[in-house]
Amino acid sequence: MNVLISVDGPSYTTFERYAGSFIENGFSSCKKLITTFPSVTFTAHATAITGNHGNKHLVYDNVLLRGSTMEQVPLYGDHELICNDELHKQTLFHSLAASSLTSCCIHWPLTSGNPYINHLVTESSSKKRIQARDIDAVYEVDGIAIRETLGAIQSNAYDFVATRFVGYDALSHQHGKDSVEAIHCLETLLDYVNDIHRALEESGTAYNLIVFSDHGQSDVRTFFYPNKILAQSVWQQELLNNQIRFVGDGSGSMLFYSSLEQEQNQKIMDYFNEMTEVSHFYALVKLEGEHNSELRPAGIMDLNDTVCGEDIFATEEPKYVGLKSLHGYHPHIVDEMNGFMIWIGDGLKRGVQLEQQSIGSIAPTVAKLFGIHHPCTSTEIKDIIRELK
Ligand SMILES: [Zn+2]
Numbered sequence: 001m002n003v004l005i006s007v008d009g010p011s012y013t014t015f016e017r018y019a020g021s022f023i024e025n026g027f028s029s030c031k032k033l034i035t036t037f038p039s040v041t042f043t044a045h046a047t048a049i050t051g052n053h054g055n056k057h058l059v060y061d062n063v064l065l066r067g068s069t070m071e072q073v074p075l076y077g078d079h080e081l082i083c084n085d086e087l088h089k090q091t092l093f094h095s096l097a098a099s100s101l102t103s104c105c106i107h108w109p110l111t112s113g114n115p116y117i118n119h120l121v122t123e124s125s126s127k128k129r130i131q132a133r134d135i136d137a138v139y140e141v142d143g144i145a146i147r148e149t150l151g152a153i154q155s156n157a158y159d160f161v162a163t164r165f166v167g168y169d170a171l172s173h174q175h176g177k178d179s180v181e182a183i184h185c186l187e188t189l190l191d192y193v194n195d196i197h198r199a200l201e202e203s204g205t206a207y208n209l210i211v212f213s214d215h216g217q218s219d220v221r222t223f224f225y226p227n228k229i230l231a232q233s234v235w236q237q238e239l240l241n242n243q244i245r246f247v248g249d250g251s252g253s254m255l256f257y258s259s260l261e262q263e264q265n266q267k268i269m270d271y272f273n274e275m276t277e278v279s280h281f282y283a284l285v286k287l288e289g290e291h292n293s294e295l296r297p298a299g300i301m302d303l304n305d306t307v308c309g310e311d312i313f314a315t316e317e318p319k320y321v322g323l324k325s326l327h328g329y330h331p332h333i334v335d336e337m338n339g340f341m342i343w344i345g346d347g348l349k350r351g352v353q354l355e356q357q358s359i360g361s362i363a364p365t366v367a368k369l370f371g372i373h374h375p376c377t378s379t380e381i382k383d384i385i386r387e388l389k
Helices: 010-026 042-048 094-096 121-129 134-155 167-175 182-203 228-231 236-240 262-274 359-370
Strands: 004-005 030-032 062-067 071-073 103-106 119-121 160-165 206-213 223-224 243-248 250-252 255-258 278-283 299-305 307-312 339-345 353-358
Touching: 004 042, 004 134, 004 182, 004 359, 010 182, 010 339, 042 094, 042 359, 062 243, 062 255, 094 103, 094 359, 103 134, 119 134, 121 134, 134 160, 134 167, 134 182, 167 182, 182 206, 206 359, 228 236, 228 243, 228 255, 228 262, 236 243, 243 250, 255 262, 262 278, 262 299, 299 307, 339 359, 353 359
Parallel strands: 004 160, 004 206, 030 353, 103 119, 103 160, 223 307
Antiparallel strands: 030 339, 062 071, 206 339, 243 255, 250 307, 255 299, 278 299
């Protein structure tokens, strides 16, 4: 049985203080797991489970726009516009099913309706079952996740179990990445990891356990509203005509959608690139063989560390003023955006300590552990799998 656990939100620097106890228990580790850009949950999880990047899985952020209408498409609770067979077929669940192997998946983003998962518990379905509020609700969601995970391991009914714990990320946004509330939750989740390890040891079957975080967190100091800036600019009319728009849900980067010519887009990018809040505006050049999608942004605007971007428009009130901590920045520029990874198991070498790997390497590495073919653009982590005698 192979088990993949995602702990949402702790940066590798936050995890460092706990890494030693796992290493002492026999885990191998990768200090820094380079995340996606934007460094947001849905993009990172899509990359981890497919081994592909945004240009292939089209999950560029937690929120997208439908280019033809500028309709916002929040992916929370999943959305059929993107959560469809084209995405599901890229996942490791599909490759496992094609090899007659079974999967159990708990609270992983964008899995609704994935027909290749044998037992699926979506985050949205669990949230509907919960009566509690605030911090209690956060703990209840992860309580469901740990019970389901231990149940799946003890049942011995699945070849692959993939679970995501959400509590640290939620409390970090609300209270701060180093707050008592967030750190207490992280410690609870790492206890869950130990419970999972123990359950696998007691199961009597061969297993591998891989644990990672999808991104880190950074403190918020200032806010930035690019649609409001466009409304005061020479592009006011194009904004009102729904030809251009920024979208993002309170993060350190924003997607830019445009139906204008590339030359015009470049002028807009140059205009924003001059601003002190902006780190760099990346044009998304279409790669050869990439298919057309109206969900594809024209560019991604990375903001400077501690700046939170929001997509409010005209007279809308800001939603994220209470946000204490966020992510989304380019992981090569804001180091805190990167996560961690640890692993242990029968098919994995002990005592390995790597400096850094990419989050996209997770899917091909798990595929290699299963000895199955998984087509994707990333490659597996070298030299961590034991050669079979
Ligand atoms: Zn996340």
